Amino acid sequence: MKIIDMLITNxxxxxxxxxxxxxxxxxxxxxxxxxxxxxxxxxxxxxHTTEASAHYCVDDKQTVRCLPENEMGYHVGAKSYKPDALKRLSTYPNNCTIGIEMCVNKDGDFQNMYKNTLELAADILKRYGWGIDHLWRHYDITGKSCPAYFVTDSFAKRFTGLSAEQAWTKFMDDVQKILTGNPQKIQTNVDKVSIEINGVHLPSQGYLKDGVSHLPIRAVAEAVGGKVEWCADTKQVRVNGHDLTETIESGISYAPARELAAALDMQVEWDGACKTVRFSKGCACE
Ligand SMILES: [Zn+2]
Known part of the structure; x- marks a missing residue:
């Protein structure tokens, strides 16, 4: 993450x-x-004529720090605020929030800017010891359609291909994934399961619950070139167009090994001795 300091003097x-x-x-x-x-x-x-500011501006190449985090900016001022903001922040939320501006200049790459924003947001949350419940859209505080691709469906569709609510949920999930960091990190009170695909060990692990292996959907699907998408209607992850029975643990989506194998059109084997799930390409002669 590249952050440059260009504190404003206005x-x-x-x-x-x-x-x-x-x-x-x-x-x-x-x-x-x-x-x-x-x-x-x-x-x-x-x-000198601008009465607005935020702590950071993020584009597809870098993050610019405009204000120290312990100084007030003018980014969420309004005549009235939503009840939840009044309750959890203050009667004047500018005086207790850090603001990030996501840039959408058409000569920039949205996905890279999105990624840079995720990293910055996760870094801030981590430093303050906050969870994703400390993430707010401008909209959540004042009702303004900002950022519109997390608030207004037409903008969301254009920028993210999702509905606005879905895009915002995904943003929070993506931050959560960085916060929880290691995709191997799962609850300690469950049995871990190793994953092998065509004889190659994956760095990610799954877990065993009630005799069923649950595997990290994205890690497995992407290892075999499967298409992973977020389904706005069912609020589920889909693999190659198949809805899976999904469980979210520490921000990572897991699905039963057999469902995942079926969606990826692969054979699956359980090696109880090594606690390993083995995926292989189905043989045409069978
Ligand atoms: Zn805003």
Missing amino acids: KTARPGTRITPRGLVIHWTANEGKGANAVANRNYFNK
């Missing part, structure tokens, strides 16, 4: 008020113009 947008952060707010710039990247948005905040 006092209209950086009053220098000390804050103790209690939450992280996600925004988008809503500016799809060419060149409207992180530095450009930071420079906009620094114009």
